[in-house]
Amino acid sequence: MDLDDPTVDRLFHALADATRRDIVRRTVGGELSVSRLAEAYPMSFAAVQKHVAVLERVGLVTKHRHGRELLVCSDPDAVQRARRALDQLAEAWEGRIQRMADLLDATPHDPPTTHEGR
Template identity: 55%
Template sequence: MVVQTELSDDETDRLFQALAAATRRDILRRTILDEQSVSALAADYDMSFAAVQKHIAVLEAAGLVIKRAEGRERLVRADPRMIARARALLARYEDLWRSRIDRLDALLAEPASTRTPREPHDTREPNPVPGD
């Protein structure tokens, strides 16, 4: 089985929206450890059952959890495949920033005499707006 690692812009937006709320992050954490019923999840929050269901729906739309029916219960578990894709996305961002820092470190380690001179920046204040 091949797991797609690249996330589309829409998937990335849904992922970060889903992870933006502490309640959703907690639901995700709890469902990584063990599959939970929606009722069991809702019992631990000071909000309505419907509000918890909405949080789960956001996580489900982002692909972070899978909800299934078992009799009258709805069970929720984290989807490790999407978590792996999210981790890969964050690792790419980390690699990008590490390479930028490495380039900056290399530049700063160069002796000043070998650096290419640059034009000085104009640090003067812009002309005042007439009438001020």
């Protein structure tokens, strides 16, 4: 997954919200109904449905009906895509830090001079 890919932007937009991150966390352990999820948050059922819809659009969760219940579960592959994108960012920053360290090591270190007696 390329960091310039618009999919990455949508993925991290979805994960930028604490409620949505919590929904993903809760559904990693197994399916939960939207009703059950809604009980955990100080917001309306409709608001939780909207959060689930955002997560579903980027593939972080899937929904399916089981009788009258709408069940939500996390997609481990989508969570791994987010992880890979974060790993790519970490590698880029580590490379930059290493290049800066190399430059500092290559620069002669002159002792500080004092200008006493002027």
